[in-house]
Amino acid sequence: MGEVLLEDLTKDFGEVVAVKEVNLMIHDGEFVVLLGPSGCGKTTTLRMIAGLEEITSGRILLDERVLNDVHPRDRDIAMVFQNYALYPHMSVYKNMAFGLKMRKVAKDEIDRKVKSAAGILGIETLLGRYPGKLSGGQRQRVALGRAIVRDPRVFLFDEPLSNLDAKLRVQTRVELLKLHQHLAATSIYVTHDQVEAMTMGDRIVVMHEGVIQQVGPPMEVYQNPANQFVAGFIGSPSMNFLPATVRFEAGRTFLEGAGFRIPLPAERASGLQGREGGEVVFGIRPEDMRLGSEGEIEGAVEIIEPVGSDIFLDLNVGGASLTARVESSVRMSQGEHVRLHADPARVHAFDPETGETLV
Amino acid sequence: MDREIGVGRTSPSMVRRSASLLWRWGAGGGKSSLHSHLRWAGFFFVLPALIHLVIFKFYPMLQAFRLSFFRYDLMSPPVFTGLENYKLLWENPLFHQSFWVSVKYMFGVSIPEWFFALGLALLLNRRMPGRAVIRLAYFFPIAMSQIVVAMVWKFMYHPFGLVNTILETFGIGRINWLSMEESALPALIAIGIWRGIPLFGVIYLAGLQAIPKEYHEAAVIDGAGVFQRFFYVTIPLLLPTIMFVMVLSLLSAVKVFLNPLVMTEGGPNGTTRVLPYFIYETGFAFFRMGEAAAASMVLFVFLFGLTLIQLRLLRRGGVE
Numbered sequence: 001m002g003e004v005l006l007e008d009l010t011k012d013f014g015e016v017v018a019v020k021e022v023n024l025m026i027h028d029g030e031f032v033v034l035l036g037p038s039g040c041g042k043t044t045t046l047r048m049i050a051g052l053e054e055i056t057s058g059r060i061l062l063d064e065r066v067l068n069d070v071h072p073r074d075r076d077i078a079m080v081f082q083n084y085a086l087y088p089h090m091s092v093y094k095n096m097a098f099g100l101k102m103r104k105v106a107k108d109e110i111d112r113k114v115k116s117a118a119g120i121l122g123i124e125t126l127l128g129r130y131p132g133k134l135s136g137g138q139r140q141r142v143a144l145g146r147a148i149v150r151d152p153r154v155f156l157f158d159e160p161l162s163n164l165d166a167k168l169r170v171q172t173r174v175e176l177l178k179l180h181q182h183l184a185a186t187s188i189y190v191t192h193d194q195v196e197a198m199t200m201g202d203r204i205v206v207m208h209e210g211v212i213q214q215v216g217p218p219m220e221v222y223q224n225p226a227n228q229f230v231a232g233f234i235g236s237p238s239m240n241f242l243p244a245t246v247r248f249e250a251g252r253t254f255l256e257g258a259g260f261r262i263p264l265p266a267e268r269a270s271g272l273q274g275r276e277g278g279e280v281v282f283g284i285r286p287e288d289m290r291l292g293s294e295g296e297i298e299g300a301v302e303i304i305e306p307v308g309s310d311i312f313l314d315l316n317v318g319g320a321s322l323t324a325r326v327e328s329s330v331r332m333s334q335g336e337h338v339r340l341h342a343d344p345a346r347v348h349a350f351d352p353e354t355g356e357t358l359v
Numbered sequence: 360m361d362r363e364i365g366v367g368r369t370s371p372s373m374v375r376r377s378a379s380l381l382w383r384w385g386a387g388g389g390k391s392s393l394h395s396h397l398r399w400a401g402f403f404f405v406l407p408a409l410i411h412l413v414i415f416k417f418y419p420m421l422q423a424f425r426l427s428f429f430r431y432d433l434m435s436p437p438v439f440t441g442l443e444n445y446k447l448l449w450e451n452p453l454f455h456q457s458f459w460v461s462v463k464y465m466f467g468v469s470i471p472e473w474f475f476a477l478g479l480a481l482l483l484n485r486r487m488p489g490r491a492v493i494r495l496a497y498f499f500p501i502a503m504s505q506i507v508v509a510m511v512w513k514f515m516y517h518p519f520g521l522v523n524t525i526l527e528t529f530g531i532g533r534i535n536w537l538s539m540e541e542s543a544l545p546a547l548i549a550i551g552i553w554r555g556i557p558l559f560g561v562i563y564l565a566g567l568q569a570i571p572k573e574y575h576e577a578a579v580i581d582g583a584g585v586f587q588r589f590f591y592v593t594i595p596l597l598l599p600t601i602m603f604v605m606v607l608s609l610l611s612a613v614k615v616f617l618n619p620l621v622m623t624e625g626g627p628n629g630t631t632r633v634l635p636y637f638i639y640e641t642g643f644a645f646f647r648m649g650e651a652a653a654a655s656m657v658l659f660v661f662l663f664g665l666t667l668i669q670l671r672l673l674r675r676g677g678v679e
């Protein structure tokens with residue numbers, strides 16, 4: 001088992017509140033990603049679970065056992081560090097065996113476990129080498145190996161891919177997922193990379209300024225963001241935000257602004273009740289628009305960015321900037337005026353004050 | 360663009376260019392005026408240090424080596440005597456006594472220094488209130504002039520000095536520290552240790568702070584206790600620093616001269632006559648310059664050998 005429960009978890013460093021009343025249930029075998037920009041409290045949360053950071057208030061439970069005063073050694077948790085933290089003076093074998101040695105596991109048992117973990121990770125040939133002689137990817141595997149040999153109830157990952165180059169990162173991401181499927185252990189993974197979060201997490205926990213903004217499966221968070229912060233943080237290129245006014249005309253609801261007038265389907269407009277004439281933030285993802293002469297958004301092409309599979313168009317819409325994704329076959333020239341049709345099911349509106357999702 | 364960046368700060372391309380220029384200069388491939396300019400500029404930068412090294416270090420060393428084969432009393436011209444001075448030294452019981460006094464002093468000072476300095480550094484490496492002030496206070500002994508230190512300690516060791524006053528409060532009688540054969544060398548050793556701890560403590564502290572905290576955190580999660588972390592993480596990662604401190608402490612201890620000169624004049628009965636004091640006495644009190652030079656050579660060879668052994672250990676102990 002490996003069920004982790006965070007109850008009103010709070011951490012402050014003097015005046016600064018790093019983590020504020022976090023409540024989260026992580027199920028056994030689940031892969032949960034803590035996502036957010038630097039300073040959002042995700043690493044502090046992870047370190048509190050590991051026992052490396054004292055808890056100011058609240059509780060952490062692992063399988064209903066309160067961990068607050070349990071020494072990190074006795075938590076049955078393994079952690080993979082951002083810079084791997086492999087002991088440079090120990091061989092790969094000794095690095096992997098260290099945790100077991102400290103727990104006074106018998107030598108032949110250590111040997112069996114280290115070799116088995118090395119087999120899973122394909123690093124059998126590296127066991128005699130020192131970390132200084134390994135590539136970034138190999139070090140990464142050794143760091144994973146050191147965690148695996150302990151057979152912990154929970155794995156903690158602190159941005160483990162951030163030191164790898166882009167290609168290796170994608171490769172290792174896939175391998176990590178396979179490993180998770182193989183081990184089926186509870187994993188809590190911290191990253192600021194939303195692509196990593198989207199591709200790896202069973203659920204994503206988006207954090208900002210120490211507070212959980214939203215928890216949910218990746219696609220749900222992507223499609224139904226709880227607020228403007230989540231909407232803007234997840235997705236690349238990020239969601240477009242344009243100032244708009246709410247209009248009710250002939251029983252229909254419109255989001256109107258400089259260069260656009262978007263009709264909203266009745267079933268999606270309920271959140272805008274009583275906001276007639278009020279200011280909101282209109283949000284639309286680049287891929288939720290398509291070119292069309294009848295389009296409700298009008299803008300001039302400023303920059304054309306072909307990325308191979310698609311083209312990103314940077315448009316000037318009523319003085320604001322808007323990015324749209326169009327098919328790679330489309331031919332465009334700079335300065336050209338275009339019209340875009342927004343998918344009504346994918347239109348978002350946020351409260352300009354609180355950032356709360358209205359549509 | 361490159362030029363623009365180059366004016367304000369160092370750009371990577373600028374570093375690459377400079378590195379390639381230096382490399383070509385080093386390889387002797389430089390032909391253009393810029394290359395020869397660079398070569399001369401580099402030479403002139405090093406020149407003052409080079410002149411100092413040659414005039415004040417290498418030349419006297421060579422002269423001492425030459426002098427060790429001559430009989431010379433500063434009055435009459437030097438007379439070549441071959442290995443006579445070395446033979447005289449070998450037969451001189453005072454030289455043997457001095458050599459062993461130096462060895463005792465060297466290890467007597469260094470070994471406690473290694474441990475106390477490490478202890479101090481470990482203490483100062485912890486988070487505690489007023490850490491900066493305490494660090495500064497510990498560093499004071501090094502900032503003081505050596506002659507002042509020697510004078511102050513001479514008064515403190517006086518039969519009616521501070522040390523005895525303190526001992527008396529514990530019911531221990533007054534001891535004439537610097538006049539008794541049993542206590543004179545230990546008294547000097549104590550000063551050596553007191554003065555060395557902060558210096559080596561600071562070096563250790565720098566070494567400790569260079570160890571990334573993730574290693575300790577990983578070890579904590581791995582289940583290592585305080586002592587296990589110390590022996591499995593701190594000590595191995597501190598090994599280069601430890602070796603450096605060992606070499607430096609031994610070398611600085613064996614060169615001690617001012618304290619015996621000011622406080623004991625090598626006495627009582629030669630028990631504090633360390634080798635440098637023996638050399639000074641032979642040369643400038645007895646005017647046997649050749650013999651003094653020969654003793655210097657013996658000391659030099661001894662230190663050189665010691666350093667070589669330690670550098671070898673350092674390389675072996677180095678982190679992979």
